[in-house]
Amino acid sequence: xxxxxxxxxxxxxxxxxxxxxxxxxxxxxxxxxxxxxxxxxxxxxxxxxxxxxxxxxxxxxxxxxxxxxxxxxxxxxxxxxxxxxxxxxxxxxxxxxxxxxxxxxxxxxxxxxxxxxxxxxxxxxxxxxxxxxxxxxxxxxxxxxxxxxxxxxxxxxxxxxxxxxxxxxxxxxxxxxxxxxxxxxxxxxxxxxxxxxxxxxxxxxxxxxxxxxxxxx
Amino acid sequence: xxxxxxxxxxxxxxxxxxxxxxxxxxxxxxxxxxxxxxxxxxxxxxxxxxxxxxxxxxxxxxxxxxxxxxxxxxxxxxxxxxxxxxxxxxxxxxxxxxxxxxxxxxxxxxxxxxxxxxxxxxxxxxxxxxxxxxxxxxxxxxxxxxxxxxxxxxxxxxxxxxxxxxxxxxxxxxxxxxxxxxxxxxxxxxxxxxxxxxxxxxxxxxxxxxxxxxxxx
Numbered sequence: 001x002x003x004x005x006x007x008x009x010x011x012x013x014x015x016x017x018x019x020x021x022x023x024x025x026x027x028x029x030x031x032x033x034x035x036x037x038x039x040x041x042x043x044x045x046x047x048x049x050x051x052x053x054x055x056x057x058x059x060x061x062x063x064x065x066x067x068x069x070x071x072x073x074x075x076x077x078x079x080x081x082x083x084x085x086x087x088x089x090x091x092x093x094x095x096x097x098x099x100x101x102x103x104x105x106x107x108x109x110x111x112x113x114x115x116x117x118x119x120x121x122x123x124x125x126x127x128x129x130x131x132x133x134x135x136x137x138x139x140x141x142x143x144x145x146x147x148x149x150x151x152x153x154x155x156x157x158x159x160x161x162x163x164x165x166x167x168x169x170x171x172x173x174x175x176x177x178x179x180x181x182x183x184x185x186x187x188x189x190x191x192x193x194x195x196x197x198x199x200x201x202x203x204x205x206x207x208x209x210x211x212x213x214x215x216x217x
Numbered sequence: 218x219x220x221x222x223x224x225x226x227x228x229x230x231x232x233x234x235x236x237x238x239x240x241x242x243x244x245x246x247x248x249x250x251x252x253x254x255x256x257x258x259x260x261x262x263x264x265x266x267x268x269x270x271x272x273x274x275x276x277x278x279x280x281x282x283x284x285x286x287x288x289x290x291x292x293x294x295x296x297x298x299x300x301x302x303x304x305x306x307x308x309x310x311x312x313x314x315x316x317x318x319x320x321x322x323x324x325x326x327x328x329x330x331x332x333x334x335x336x337x338x339x340x341x342x343x344x345x346x347x348x349x350x351x352x353x354x355x356x357x358x359x360x361x362x363x364x365x366x367x368x369x370x371x372x373x374x375x376x377x378x379x380x381x382x383x384x385x386x387x388x389x390x391x392x393x394x395x396x397x398x399x400x401x402x403x404x405x406x407x408x409x410x411x412x413x414x415x416x417x418x419x420x421x422x423x424x425x426x427x428x429x430x431x432x433x434x
Contacts, residue, residue, distance in 0.1 A: 027244015051339050062362035111328060111383055115243030121388050152400040156381070163380025164373070166328055180376065183369040190408040206221065 002005075011049050014039045015063055019105035027057055027112045054116055057109045058102045064106020066124045068093055082137025083144055083192070083201065083202060087185060087208045089134070090161055094177045104174075107165065127158045138192075143201060145194040153192060154207045160184055182209050228266050231256045232280055235273045236322035241353060244274055244329045269331055274326045281323020282340045285310055289347045294358060299354025300361055300409070300418065304402060304425045306351070307378055310393045312429075323392075324382065342381075345371045355409075360418060362411040377401055399426050 001009075017039025021030045032053055037045045050056045060086040071092045075085040096103040113120035131154035138144030164184050185205030193201045218226075231248040234256025236248045249270055253263045288309045313320040330337035348371035355361030368373045381401050385394040402422030410418045 006357070024332075026245045026329060028243045028247070028329075029332065030245070047352040110387075112243060112245075113387070115241075115246065119387050121288065124384055124387060149400070149403070153404060155384075156401050156404050159380035159384040159401070160317050160373075160377045161380065162383055163376035163378065166379055166383065167341055167372075167376040170327075170336050170341060182371065183366070184373050184376070185371060185406055186366070187408040191406070196327075 010041060010045055011183070014046055014056070015059055015102065016051055017041070019060050019101050021107045022057065022060070025103060027053075027109055028115075032056075037176055044204060054208060057113065057116070060102060061106045061109050061123065063111070064103045064110075064194055065126070067100065068096060068123075069130065071096065072134075074187075076130075076133065076137075080139045081143060082139075082206065086131060086134035086138065086157070087205050088212070089130075089200045090157075090181050090214050091178060091209060092211060093161065094165070094181055095176075097177065098174050106142055108169075111162070111166065124158055124162075127161075128154045131157045134190075142194060143197050144192050148192055157188070158162065160188065175193075178209055178213075182206060224266075225314065227258060231258055231263055231266055231273070232276055232319065234250075234258070236277050236318050239274065239277070239326060240318060240322045240405055244270075244326055245332075249273075251353055274333070275337065276331065277319060278323045278326050278330070278337055278340065279325075279333065281320045282343065284317065284320055285313060285340075286343060286347065287315065289351075293347075293350065293354075298358045298360060299351045300358070301421060301425065303348060303351035303355070303374070304422050305429070306347075307374075307398050307402075308395060308426060308429050310378070311382070311391075311398055325386075328379070341375055344375045344378075348374045352409075357413060360414050361409055365409055374405070377405065395426055395430075399423060 014035070017037075018030075018035045021034045021038045025034070025131075030053070032043065032046060035056065036043045037055075039046070050059065067211075072089050075089055075092075080088065093103075096105060102140050110120055112125050128151070133149050133152045134155055135144055135148065138158050139146050139148070139150070161181075161184070165174065165177060168174050182205045189202065189204065190198075231252070235247075235252045238251045238255045241247075242251070249260065249263060252270075252273065253260045259347070265278065282285045289306050291427050292306055292309075297305065310320075314324060315321075327337055327340050338417070345368070352361055352367045354366065354369055356363050356365070356367070356400075378398075378401070381397050382391065382394060384388075384393050385397050406419065406421065
């Protein structure tokens with residue numbers, strides 16, 4: 001293995017180890033000694049790649065954000081109707097939160113980052129922009145009412161999803177997140193859907209949740 | 218001053234000092250030495266009242282929760298219609314978050330508490346119960362559609378509010394929270410209001426926000 005390949009591997013191991021340690025104890029209560037132990041690298045190697053605990057947290061947030069934005073991008077590229085894509089994306093993010101340690105740690109760190117030297121706002125702002133794109137496509141599709149205030153709805157979707165996963169994390173370690181998302185949509189869809197499309201779309205979230213839970217071929 | 222009165226005063230000073238320290242640096246990054254410095258008490262006095270950092274955080278969460286629940290209780294006692302009371306409560310909580318250090322620190326600690334030895338779920342569960350009461354009264358008033366799934370709506374209100382204040386905290390240190398709440402309501406009201414009451418209630422949140430911003434006599 002080349003020296004460069006080894007450096008990339010070490011960096012990835014540090015990020016995984018740090019995600020594990022932060023996820024277990026929370027950001028503030030985790031020491032860099034615990035991170036290097038969890039990653040199986042020396043403190044020297046750790047400092048070679050990251051010069052502070054905050055830099056490490058920001059790297060996890062970036063890695064998570066890349067994965068989550070990738071999921072949204074894939075839906076936009078597949079020509080799924082805008083509103084259905086937005087609903088699907090919420091369940092896909094929930095799946096990542098349950099199954100992927102980097103995503104789970106990254107989202108938790110984003111929330112704790114209010115105390116960082118530089119608050120981490122990019123993930124929220126990027127999600128708002130992505131949601132606006134889904135909603136505008138939904139309006140073009142005729143599914144979303146053209147009267148909807150798109151930036152306001154995108155902001156509230158981002159905040160609402162954030163809250164749903166925080167509360168689900170505290171109460172059930174995210175075990176009930178799909179069910180809670182379906183409840184979120186049943187309350188948000190009436191404010192989004194074009195009246196003439198209501199009969200077709202009122203069960204959209206239940207349908208998407210059911211489809212996703214079917215075994216994939 | 219009696220010994221008991223002094224003890225009560227010291228305890229309150231510790232809670233205020235701890236709230237200040239946690240609010241500035243986050244829970245995990247705050248040491249008990251920083252708390253005793255912020256509270257102006259010795260470490261001995263601190264340990265006399267609280268036997269761990271977590272016990273201190275839980276005391277702040279309890280103090281915050283009492284204040285916030287008190288605001289909800291006052292609205293229920295004043296015979297305000299249920300839906301209007303729920304909307305008013307959300308702005309009152311936002312005001313407490315902006316103006317009251319104990320509330321602000323308590324809410325932030327509740328979110329960080331996912332890493333505590335005992336996760337703090339009581340505030341979320343109590344809010345869900347309170348919201349159910351507001352919504353049931355709203356149905357009795359004829360304002361809320363009787364078809365609304367009351368426990369689901371109460372869960373989503375609690376999660377949605379949580380997310381709105383988290384995102385507002387990160388992006389603007391809660392400077393835009395009232396405006397973001399009004400957006401939340403404009404998206405949630407269509408899923409809650411009885412169709413025959415829509416014309417009267419569609420601007421409810423804007424009205425409540427405006428009323429509250431008027432100087433009080």
